[in-house]
Amino acid sequence: MFSHKKELQFHSKPERPDPMYAKKLQEILGGQFGEISVAMQYVFQGWNARGDAKYKDLIMDTGTEELGHVEMIATMIARLLDDAPVNQQEKAAEDPVIGAIMGGMNPHHAIVSGLGAMPENSTGVPWSAGYIVASGNLITDMRANLNAESQGRLQVARLYEMTDDRGVKEMLSFLLARDTMHQNQWIAALKELEETHGVTVPGTVPREWEATDFSYDLINFSEGEESKEGSWTSGKTPDGKGEFGYVQTPEAHGGKQDLKPAPSYMHGTPPSEGK
Amino acid sequence: MFSHKKELQFHSKPERPDPMYAKKLQEILGGQFGEISVAMQYVFQGWNARGDAKYKDLIMDTGTEELGHVEMIATMIARLLDDAPVNQQEKAAEDPVIGAIMGGMNPHHAIVSGLGAMPENSTGVPWSAGYIVASGNLITDMRANLNAESQGRLQVARLYEMTDDRGVKEMLSFLLARDTMHQNQWIAALKELEETHGVTVPGTVPREWEATDFSYDLINFSEGEESKEGSWTSGKTPDGKGEFGYVQTPEAHGGKQDLKPAPSYMHGTPPSEGK
Amino acid sequence: MFSHKKELQFHSKPERPDPMYAKKLQEILGGQFGEISVAMQYVFQGWNARGDAKYKDLIMDTGTEELGHVEMIATMIARLLDDAPVNQQEKAAEDPVIGAIMGGMNPHHAIVSGLGAMPENSTGVPWSAGYIVASGNLITDMRANLNAESQGRLQVARLYEMTDDRGVKEMLSFLLARDTMHQNQWIAALKELEETHGVTVPGTVPREWEATDFSYDLINFSEGEESKEGSWTSGKTPDGKGEFGYVQTPEAHGGKQDLKPAPSYMHGTPPSEGK
Amino acid sequence: MFSHKKELQFHSKPERPDPMYAKKLQEILGGQFGEISVAMQYVFQGWNARGDAKYKDLIMDTGTEELGHVEMIATMIARLLDDAPVNQQEKAAEDPVIGAIMGGMNPHHAIVSGLGAMPENSTGVPWSAGYIVASGNLITDMRANLNAESQGRLQVARLYEMTDDRGVKEMLSFLLARDTMHQNQWIAALKELEETHGVTVPGTVPREWEATDFSYDLINFSEGEESKEGSWTSGKTPDGKGEFGYVQTPEAHGGKQDLKPAPSYMHGTPPSEGK
């Protein structure tokens, strides 16, 4: 059960309107790695978690915080749209700065949401639950989380480069900080879990299920051997169970990719006679 | 530039038809973490990579291999559909086993693809490029890759539990093995890169951009303190730059979430007088 | 800013496992009118609201409650999946009841989420933000809300018919009740707002913008005059500004739908000579 | 069965080309509340209607009209694209007005449709049937319709503000008028139906199905009591069956959100010992 407080977790006031930047900011609201994604990913992971309470709680703490981040960025977007020249199509033909703004803003901000945030990314694609995962396996889900916070912080850093509005930068500085924490906490939690359950997910697969001849070799499918220079072609593997190898020339271990003729009730093109 | 060989990387012959299982197998072909996802994610990452050749090559080696896995699973699906009782709707009413099969198979396999694989997941949703990422930052992309291989191997393990067809299991045992390698290689590569560039992504953000007061605290947004028991609330942080802290009661640092009245040209509902 | 409490708003314990029903229940979690939709629609409306505080607060009260409903249904789904026969593919061929269950359940529940809820609808389509709206105009948004709560309660009633599990029915009885309240509150709020601003949205459009000759006539585009029998073809219109009329035979007021020939740089098929 | 007439229902000729505006106009063609949405929503509702002929006919009259509106707007878009400077990328670098136009137009209009309308919204997202509903319950569907016409007219009003092309404004004035009619007709039809069947949808739910203790209370999930000031916290409810109430402090009526440990065949992360 949730409750809501009207105050924002952090300041969200720009110095001045900037509808083009409002469009860009949608990426970290409703994009693949935006705040909606992390909020929804974490609460679903939390609800589906069947393991130790401390991980479930950690995930719910963070998911609930992210709901507040969605709010913060939505507010910033709405404020960046205040006083946007959205209805000055005619002036746009004369004043190229207005033209650029009208061409460069998200038309949904004017036509659909009435100067409010949209649940979509920076190109106007609606947020999709296809972005997120809650698998019931904590280690892989925390890897998903670590990735999400890394992609998210990278995008915040790029957006930081793209404005000199101090109000916007202040909000971004807070997001950079929280993403730092979230990356570090998932790393710490992963360390705990990997020490117990191993690094190869899932750790519960019996060895006899696996074609172990193929478990530790890099296969050189892309001509050129630059990849041979890395730490992944020799030496002990991180899971401690094998030695890395390198296969110079990929081999086909299966037969030819062919299929039986189609049955007539499928109405395919019948094969030629004699074939 | 790619070239193709007709032989499969590994065997892909089931013992007997099983259209219900064919539907399930679609998940690791065209699902969020299926082989299309990893193949496309890796080749885009490889093409966009602007860093060291060895990482680019590693990524392209792996992406090219995954294209062959798509082929292998697509072949298995087609073979599991051979002799499926797709046109026995009438018998379905009498023979509940046939009924269950017809109800439990993916109708696309009969109506759309003519007993072939579909580029979609186990519920029939078409694969979307919204699943994948290639950010130009190697560390976070490899975290995405590590997650993808972990989710993928988890799904293979679950599918392994759901069949006793030896031919299917043999193919899955190969996929388990390759996913073991791919998890291990991304871990090895991440270790190299994190040692140089730090664990917090991106490592290039100047400290003064960040509201560092908030960089290392877990905030207790979900009532109950189970999460306090973890390694993420005290001690040195994994990035080596801070000390974890714990905030018992979340605080709001921003003002109230409110917005200026809408301009009349937005045709919102005007506020009541006196407000 | 949000906070979370571990207790559910209402009971969510089924009497027994039922994976087929778990699949159906996904509709009111992640479907077009499921709880994710209302939760997200309301919080976006609340954040974007630029009018009176009492409406904004009403919307946020309700949106926050709905987040707790997502949690409640997600929990129910996970519990309905406990002890599901997901890995008994072989028995399915012999035991048609197991076959029906395996064919009738959502494969994501076994393969992707590990017996947890998915953020998707009853056919396995991921939730999309394209379902929701927050327009900045309170009257139309509350009409959207009234519709959402009506569609939602209708679906709950249908689902109530489809089970005799007392635990499930108990949760549904709670949802029926809350949807009753939410319908009634939106009606009450609409009444207030419509009294002030009129029923035609937006009420701010100057009369001279509108081709008023066409503002109050039903046009008989579907042969047959059954529709003439309604209250919408004569008498005062609900907005109090006109008289309903009925146009027996639709008229075309515009010229022919034709376009200028394409410029050559568009590489269309050139028209025949003499045309 | 449908038939088509080449003449448009209303004029659709702009004074001059305007590709940036053509992009915006796509919203009311192929957006969430564009003409494709209402046309498709109404015909599906009409076909699925199992009730009185007069409602079915009303819906089909309106749906068929909307097909003609799609045509009208598609035509306008194509005409706004005539003589667009789509192939003047080079001049764009020198002439910022051309640059703004090329940056601000929808590239599909030049590359995909050859100066024709696209079945997509103003950000270029293809129309999706996920926008529409036909539930078989007339009251809720007419609420959906009333909302759609309200959102639609709101968007038309906003677009009216964004141009001074008299030809475009003339078409919009017609759409404003028809949306006025359609809002009024749905209100009139709803009034009829609600008088017979009650305002709470569906009216057929037996009272004993409902946890009526929770049927008429607003619960204060968002801190602050502004929402208490509305007509929805005291007095008779619109459905005439209860009294509104107000719950100051939300209560949790369900137990803790926790789940049984996962079975081993799900390959989740096993819980720590002693937990």
Add this chain to the structure above:
Amino acid sequence: MFSHKKELQFHSKPERPDPMYAKKLQEILGGQFGEISVAMQYVFQGWNARGDAKYKDLIMDTGTEELGHVEMIATMIARLLDDAPVNQQEKAAEDPVIGAIMGGMNPHHAIVSGLGAMPENSTGVPWSAGYIVASGNLITDMRANLNAESQGRLQVARLYEMTDDRGVKEMLSFLLARDTMHQNQWIAALKELEETHGVTVPGTVPREWEATDFSYDLINFSEGEESKEGSWTSGKTPDGKGEFGYVQTPEAHGGKQDLKPAPSYMHGTPPSEGK
């Protein structure tokens, strides 16, 4: 402008209920090549057509007919759902035939549409305008149309195999016939157009734009030379402008796929020193 007649273009009455078949039939209603696709594709092509009136009219004749086919199939689906055992979840556990039906039907038919058709395909994915095309070039669009009618008729033939309900078969026999006509008419129209404008689309590309060395060779990218046996590796090309050739070993004509290092403001992983 369209008008509607209540009678169907053809009979649409099944002999008996069959909810599993209703689910399958959704494919030719709302699938990639279903009737919504052809209807929408044709009307958009017709509206965007800038060439000869006879083609525009042909396209509009056909598009308008297809709208009536959507209606016919939607009606059939609703009738197949009459008396479906949708609320017999409990009996499903005892009676495997009911179990198979409930598992095998589309849950939307019971929960969302109330025994009506849905605008979605046979796996429950909503129809998307991303399926269709209207390019402004008649030849390629008619190729799209020829393909759509071919895929459509193929799916109808498969569905014909899957039922012995005489009412359903009767409707399918009509669809087979109309698809025969539509394939033949597009072939006839294509023949006319290709005779004038050539078979390579678009026919308006000046020869000097094209790297003609590569215009007529099949390149052997998939190991094995079976493809050499076809009519496409020697002899005059269908466009009459070249001779087919065969390239045994694919050659790379471009340099290495590599990119400049990323600028620091992109916050990628910096390259190692000395690289």
Add this chain to the structure above:
Amino acid sequence: MFSHKKELQFHSKPERPDPMYAKKLQEILGGQFGEISVAMQYVFQGWNARGDAKYKDLIMDTGTEELGHVEMIATMIARLLDDAPVNQQEKAAEDPVIGAIMGGMNPHHAIVSGLGAMPENSTGVPWSAGYIVASGNLITDMRANLNAESQGRLQVARLYEMTDDRGVKEMLSFLLARDTMHQNQWIAALKELEETHGVTVPGTVPREWEATDFSYDLINFSEGEESKEGSWTSGKTPDGKGEFGYVQTPEAHGGKQDLKPAPSYMHGTPPSEGK
């Protein structure tokens, strides 16, 4: 099984940066008829092909080549983004050329991919497998392929008009050439197949399945008889089995579109008494 070579199939070096053009070029990478579509369509068709080896090989040759085209265009896009003024939001207000560029580029290129290509179209919509088809019937699939290559070449021609960068044009000239070949090869293959199996797909439908009274008539659903002038209203049909006819006035052969009243358990709006 695939292998990869680092060299590109053809040159892919622009003369200068052009982020607005990079956005446009995404259409032929990740759009409906972009290179991802043809690559994926062909490999799925190849894998699903159950007929003669020479067709399967032809399809795989071409699909594998297209994978290399994805690479080529992805590389070009990345190079067009080098030195893009993505972080000069402030200058944009003063320098309208920079403003136009920033407004006209795809924000994903800066925020998400770090100056790399995205798997999406020119409006930023992610590639979807819903675009492609592999039906198991060679004739219709090759019609799909012929259409795809025609739409693709049309788009390349339009893009050729929109730039004067010689490096870009050089790459496009290569694509024009390969699309010429691919159109010609599919035409040649279709000719072979149609000679054997007839032009109406599928050729395997027994005549008695079809309501042949309706197999060869154009029905005049769109008022006006321009379409009568074509080769599709009289004379022998292309399949050689009938004579084209023309039906001046469409007739309804089915009864009224109406449905039985809904059962009460569907909770629709009950019909009025006496109806």
